[in-house]
Amino acid sequence: xxxxxxxxxxKVQLQLADEWFTVCDLTRLVPGRGVAALLPDGRQxxxxxxxxxxLYAIDNRDPFGGAAVLSRGLxxxxxxxxxxxxxxxxxxxxxxxxxxxxxxxxRVATYEVRAS
Amino acid sequence: MTTxxxxxxxxxxxxxxxxxxxxxxxxxxxxxxxVVVLCEEPxxxxxxxxxxxxxxxxxxxxxxxxxxEFIDTHGIELYVGDPAETIDREARKVTAxxxxxxxxxxxxxxxxxxxxxxxxxNKDAEGCFVYRTIEDLLAIEEYAKSRAxxxxxxxGGLLGLEAAGALKGLGLTSHIVEFAPRLMPVQVDExxxxxxxxxxxxxxxxxxxxxxxxxIVVGEDGAVTGMKLSDGSELxxxxxxxxxxxxxxxxxxxxxxxxxxxxxxxxxxxxCRTVCDPHVFAIGECALASDGRVYGLVAxxxxxxxxxxxxxxxxxxxxTGADLSTKLKLLGVDVASFxxxxxxxxxxxxxxxxxxxxxxYKKLVIGRDGTLLGGILVGDAEAYGTLKAFTGSVPPVKPxxxxxxxxxxxxxxxxxxxxxxxxxICSCNNVTKGTIRGAVTDHRCTTVPEVKKCTxxxxxxxxxxxxxxQLVDAELxxxxxEVDKGLCGCFAQTREELYEIVLALRINSYQDLLDRYGxxxxxxxxxxxxxxxxxxxxxxxxxxxxxxxxxxxDGEQAALQDSNDHFLANLQKNGSYSVVPRIPGGEITPxxxxxxxxxxxxxxxxxxxxxxxxxxxxxxxxxxxxxIWARLVDAGFESGHAYGKALRTVKSxxxxxxxxxxxxxxxxxxxxxxxRYRGLRSPHKLKSAVxxxxxxxxxxxxxxxxxxxxxxxxNLYVAGNGGAxxxxxxxxxxxxxxxxxxxxxxRFLMFYIRTADRLERTxxxxxxxxxxxxxxxxxVVEDSLGICEELESLMAAHVAHxxxxxxxxINDPERxxxxxxxxxxxxxxxxxxxxxxxxxQIKPDLPLLTIGHxxxxxxxxx
Numbered sequence: 002x003x004x005x006x007x008x009x010x011x012k013v014q015l016q017l018a019d020e021w022f023t024v025c026d027l028t029r030l031v032p033g034r035g036v037a038a039l040l041p042d043g044r045q046x047x048x049x050x051x052x053x054x055x056l057y058a059i060d061n062r063d064p065f066g067g068a069a070v071l072s073r074g075l076x077x078x079x080x081x082x083x084x085x086x087x088x089x090x091x092x093x094x095x096x097x098x099x100x101x102x103x104x105x106x107x108r109v110a111t112y113e114v115r116a117s
Numbered sequence: 118m119t120t121x122x123x124x125x126x127x128x129x130x131x132x133x134x135x136x137x138x139x140x141x142x143x144x145x146x147x148x149x150x151x152v153v154v155l156c157e158e159p160x161x162x163x164x165x166x167x168x169x170x171x172x173x174x175x176x177x178x179x180x181x182x183x184x185x186e187f188i189d190t191h192g193i194e195l196y197v198g199d200p201a202e203t204i205d206r207e208a209r210k211v212t213a214x215x216x217x218x219x220x221x222x223x224x225x226x227x228x229x230x231x232x233x234x235x236x237x238x239n240k241d242a243e244g245c246f247v248y249r250t251i252e253d254l255l256a257i258e259e260y261a262k263s264r265a266x267x268x269x270x271x272x273g274g275l276l277g278l279e280a281a282g283a284l285k286g287l288g289l290t291s292h293i294v295e296f297a298p299r300l301m302p303v304q305v306d307e308x309x310x311x312x313x314x315x316x317x318x319x320x321x322x323x324x325x326x327x328x329x330x331x332x333i334v335v336g337e338d339g340a341v342t343g344m345k346l347s348d349g350s351e352l353x354x355x356x357x358x359x360x361x362x363x364x365x366x367x368x369x370x371x372x373x374x375x376x377x378x379x380x381x382x383x384x385x386x387x388x389c390r391t392v393c394d395p396h397v398f399a400i401g402e403c404a405l406a407s408d409g410r411v412y413g414l415v416a417x418x419x420x421x422x423x424x425x426x427x428x429x430x431x432x433x434x435x436x437t438g439a440d441l442s443t444k445l446k447l448l449g450v451d452v453a454s455f456x457x458x459x460x461x462x463x464x465x466x467x468x469x470x471x472x473x474x475x476x477x478y479k480k481l482v483i484g485r486d487g488t489l490l491g492g493i494l495v496g497d498a499e500a501y502g503t504l505k506a507f508t509g510s511v512p513p514v515k516p517x518x519x520x521x522x523x524x525x526x527x528x529x530x531x532x533x534x535x536x537x538x539x540x541x542i543c544s545c546n547n548v549t550k551g552t553i554r555g556a557v558t559d560h561r562c563t564t565v566p567e568v569k570k571c572t573x574x575x576x577x578x579x580x581x582x583x584x585x586x587q588l589v590d591a592e593l594x595x596x597x598x599e600v601d602k603g604l605c606g607c608f609a610q611t612r613e614e615l616y617e618i619v620l621a622l623r624i625n626s627y628q629d630l631l632d633r634y635g636x637x638x639x640x641x642x643x644x645x646x647x648x649x650x651x652x653x654x655x656x657x658x659x660x661x662x663x664x665x666x667x668x669x670x671d672g673e674q675a676a677l678q679d680s681n682d683h684f685l686a687n688l689q690k691n692g693s694y695s696v697v698p699r700i701p702g703g704e705i706t707p708x709x710x711x712x713x714x715x716x717x718x719x720x721x722x723x724x725x726x727x728x729x730x731x732x733x734x735x736x737x738x739x740x741x742x743x744x745i746w747a748r749l750v751d752a753g754f755e756s757g758h759a760y761g762k763a764l765r766t767v768k769s770x771x772x773x774x775x776x777x778x779x780x781x782x783x784x785x786x787x788x789x790x791x792x793r794y795r796g797l798r799s800p801h802k803l804k805s806a807v808x809x810x811x812x813x814x815x816x817x818x819x820x821x822x823x824x825x826x827x828x829x830x831x832n833l834y835v836a837g838n839g840g841a842x843x844x845x846x847x848x849x850x851x852x853x854x855x856x857x858x859x860x861x862x863x864r865f866l867m868f869y870i871r872t873a874d875r876l877e878r879t880x881x882x883x884x885x886x887x888x889x890x891x892x893x894x895x896x897v898v899e900d901s902l903g904i905c906e907e908l909e910s911l912m913a914a915h916v917a918h919x920x921x922x923x924x925x926x927i928n929d930p931e932r933x934x935x936x937x938x939x940x941x942x943x944x945x946x947x948x949x950x951x952x953x954x955x956x957x958q959i960k961p962d963l964p965l966l967t968i969g970h971x972x973x974x975x976x977x978x979x
Contacts, residue, residue, distance in 0.1 A: 033676030
């Protein structure tokens, strides 16, 4: 892991309704890989961090396959925008908007996410 | 006798005669005419083409083609065992052997042919037979069973081979003596004969070509003891079957003054009417057609039968010649010839593919303007239907691409661009090549994702996406759009170019590579799901050489790996994983089996035997993986890399150790190879197998590299494939020692890893690279590029640095941290992963989701 020492105490938080929900230490997020978080209402979020330190969170469930696996996909940059490709059948989802890049009728939910 | 109703007399009741009767009945002539049939054999018409099937159990009754009800219903007078003896054309009378006399208005001769027996001394001795009728076969069978252990067949044509096969089937040592320099001289040419020869000899038949029979040698009792051949040798045999061709049976016609050809055959016109008597017709093998040929096949005979019947009914019909195309299976060997098979047309050219070792021979005759004129196929007549359809025209694809085995030269034409527009590319969604081309030309799609969206091709199982890409490129290129050959949107280089960059500059970081060599817009970004695993694979393949960690989940490498590699297991549809421990060569101890069984039972996993002789355990949740592997590693198992683009298995048969036929220790070699190449990351998965003898029980010829034992060592086959596009492997080298084999595989694999595209199996790689197999052979066998030493040292480094990924993982708590369903609830399993029982095991229980029909709660917004 290649993290600067000053970031090690930071927590990753998701915005749910009115509160910020703490998920994990920022150090648990490896740039380019995701993790899954279980939310209080039973939903699942997939959290990602890119090489520049930006954080993203989308719904964890692959709407095509039905399994909760988007956090295990590979991330990348497409025309300057961050995305994750589902590990099931490789459909790509924009990490900022949740829009599927391979099927304009499909979109997954997104969450506000911060490190604090 | 023929007072009111006109009479048709048919002489001969063979297959063609019977067809003539059916044609008469079909035209209502049996109602208006008296029809008399004189049949020499003691049984009515039977399937002579399938005669040999008598020896495989078909009874004469089953061979019969005559429905007696048909004969009765149509009032046909059928006299079996009563041949016509004389014809009085003046009086229009036929006299049968029984003495019966029949007056006729129309006489049809369908007397067929007789077996040609060369005029050699003692040709009629006891123990000499011909092969033409059921009676002949009964006699051969009786003699073979009671008095013979060796049999010789004179004639290596169609029937001769069948006869020889029949003798062998009767338990005799069989010989074939053919005067021509090759087998089946009429149907195939020299090359085809050579391919056939090898296959026939492999079946245990002895073939003597280019020798004539000079004399049948008989013993004191007058029975056959041998044959003297024209080369001075003598062949000991207990019986002789003459099957040296047939001659038209035209004696009856000669006797009554009908015109016959110089080399036999009753001369007829376009309507099958004899040229000198309008009341007499001749059809089938006894007739000399208006094109000057005697047809020895049943199909033209049938056509003649229809023509004669139509003419008698005063309908327009003619027979002016027939296509001699044939496709048959002889002793299990496909043999086909069509059109101008022997290339008799002026200025025609041959395209020949020949592999005598595999018993393959394919020849196409092409006219000067590219017209396909004919051809010969031996050993594999799969393309017969297509080629026959193209005969007489310039085929839309190069015809050689239809007969060449995939990968043998002309590789450009062998790609999907050569497929016809109606070929199905995506079988899941039934999308044709034409539709995909249309997406590019009419709907202006320029990328694979666009075409996928437009046509639905490649959206289900994804196995056709590679082909899709090639088609899209080809279509864009054809319409003048410059095609970007780069790996992906991030790199303009091909995988091969990136490999060379990584190796030459010892680059061991993806980000470094992207920032220095990526496309302008991609530098500084996060790459994509295509180039990250591809570069990760290159780095892993070269790890010891370029100074990268050999452990694929170290540092930056962890972020590059495909999901499966990241969890060192195979993701299944519901988010659970499958686990495959390595079982080298498929050899496993009872204790090993029990351990796997106990683990599967304890974790409630679904178990299945894989095609690669391993055991796959399904249904493991991500947090169970380390627990399962702790037990597997403890019992001595290691990762099987089923999740990786890496060596999977080396299958084996039991080989010499147990098998009566084995000639080498295939299990030992399979284990040695599997342990040598385990963990080797490559552009795609690698499969292998080792067979202990030519029977090939391990199916090595369908593998990326397959090894088949010979009496002298090992034969190495490469670039085979099963799956969606099966391909037989090509022989790279033969009779190798253990060390030579390993060295050659080292070079082959490293050359493949170096030059293949991302996700390109060895089979497609071999077909794509310029020069194909020959080029690969030059590089890895003859070292034409002078890189073999480097290839070998790269492999040596890999072998020396191999470590089991799972053993390394379970011993490191930091690495284990990733194996949780939820980062914030490590002990909670993913509730989406559920199972239901099926056949005493489990299967995934996943709510059905159909995009576009039922929006997902809280996730899919329209």
